[in-house]
Amino acid sequence: NEDREKLRKDPLVRLLLPNPPGKYNFVIVSAMGVITEGKSGVELIDALKRLKEQRGVETVRSDTGTARSIEYNALKIIEAIENVKKPYGLLGYSQGCANALMAESLLLSGSPKQKAHLSNANGGLVCRQLMFSAANGSMHGPAGVMKAQRLIVMCEEFFKYQQGYFSRAFASFVLEQLNNFMDSAAFQKGMGGVQSFLPDGCRAFWREAQHLPHIPTCTMRGVLEDHTLPESLEMISHLLTKQSGSSLHDSQVHVYDAVGYPVYCLNRNGRILKKCAVGDGAIQRTHHWSPLSDEVEFVQTKRDLQEGSFECAKDRHVFP
Numbered sequence: 402n403e404d405r406e407k408l409r410k411d412p413l414v415r416l417l418l419p420n421p422p423g424k425y426n427f428v429i430v431s432a433m434g435v436i437t438e439g440k441s442g443v444e445l446i447d448a449l450k451r452l453k454e455q456r457g458v459e460t461v462r463s464d465t466g467t468a469r470s471i472e473y474n475a476l477k478i479i480e481a482i483e484n485v486k487k488p489y490g491l492l493g494y495s496q497g498c499a500n501a502l503m504a505e506s507l508l509l510s511g512s513p514k515q516k517a518h519l520s521n522a523n524g525g526l527v528c529r530q531l532m533f534s535a536a537n538g539s540m541h542g543p544a545g546v547m548k549a550q551r552l553i554v555m556c557e558e559f560f561k562y563q564q565g566y567f568s569r570a571f572a573s574f575v576l577e578q579l580n581n582f583m584d585s586a587a588f589q590k591g592m593g594g595v596q597s598f599l600p601d602g603c604r605a606f607w608r609e610a611q612h613l614p615h616i617p618t619c620t621m622r623g624v625l626e627d628h629t630l631p632e633s634l635e636m637i638s639h640l641l642t643k644q645s646g647s648s649l650h651d652s653q654v655h656v657y658d659a660v661g662y663p664v665y666c667l668n669r670n671g672r673i674l675k676k677c678a679v680g681d682g683a684i685q686r687t688h689h690w691s692p693l694s695d696e697v698e699f700v701q702t703k704r705d706l707q708e709g710s711f712e713c714a715k716d717r718h719v720f721p
Contacts, residue, residue: 420721424457427527428489429719432463432478432497432504435535435594439464439477444494445692448715456721460492461485465500470593471606475503479518482508488524492719494692495653498534498661499597499606505529506610519613529618529661529677532718533651533689535598536606537658537665541637542598544644600665607666614673618661620682621718623651629686631710633700638688651689687713 408414429452433444440462449460463481465474478501482489493501505526508515519526564572582588596602625638625648638652649656658664660681662674690697691713705711 425721426487426524427456427458428485428487429458429460429492430463430478430481430485430489430501431460431492432465432474432494432501434495434497436467437465437497439466443695445715445718447694448719451716452719459487461489463500465497466590468591468594470590471496471499471503471597471602473593474500475507478504479508479515482518486523488527490528490530491526492530492532493534493536494532495535495689496594496597498531499536499603501529501531502536502610502612503606505612509611509613526613526616529616530621530719531618531659531661532621532692533623533654534620534659534661535654536603537654537660537663538600538603539598539654539658540641540645541653542595542602543600544640545595546599603663604666607663607671608668610663610670612670612674612677614677616677617679618674618677619679620659620661621685622656622659622682623685623687623689623691624649624656625651625688626686628708629688629710629713631688631690631697631700631705632702633697633705634688634690651687653689656684685717691715692718 429449431444433439433442437444442462452458453460461481461484463474463478465477474497478491482504491501491505493499505519508519517525560572560575597606625634630638630652634652638650641650641652642648645655647655651659661678663671685691688710690711692715694711694715697711701711
């Protein structure tokens, strides 16, 4: 009660305008992260269910794929948009933010029929919500490339030494298997999905992108702390801190990158998106996997359960 009384006496509380009660004529078109089950995904399922019950807001999940290219996932988001008959907003999570922005860009630069999905008689696109956006890439990308190059050199030195101990037929067999693996559809699709984390992939995306100038963009960013760090993210979190020299991240992306506009590519479209940004969003005490619950049960440890690392507030991701 004392805390409530202090909040009531705070003059800034008067500026907190409550959302009017009632049902909204609105649909969420969601695009989840690099690892997702698409239409069958359960990210934020309970929060979205409460949102429908309290506000009447429906959610259409895009059938995006795991580790697929931005273009492929953007086409899946467009398929979901084509079935929406109400005003809608794009909800992106991690790499899904880049996918959603690419879908909007493809529609805006497409045929008149495609453009109609952005501003149709039923309302069209009215807002964007980007959670822990990886649209500006991640330090894991370029760092991973450097490690891969070193690994290739180490493997080459190792196999050269082994040539004297194995037959030519066996060496040819190993090389053939490696070539078959790298030529496989799964490997090529995976490499397409990795492009969005690399500087070259981000630069190509932002250089060609087009977006509407009147759509407000909200962002959600997070910074890890010891008591909010899941045990399964410890290594990757410390790795990102060591690689970048900054601990202001959620284990995947830094707060200065997780915004709704390009940071490293300056052009007219970037200035348009920066004006669309409704602030850069308050930084939350949370981690990159905070929208997940059922999907991460198999990696939860006793410490995670005791500290409630994955039991953070879910409604803040989607509620008005």
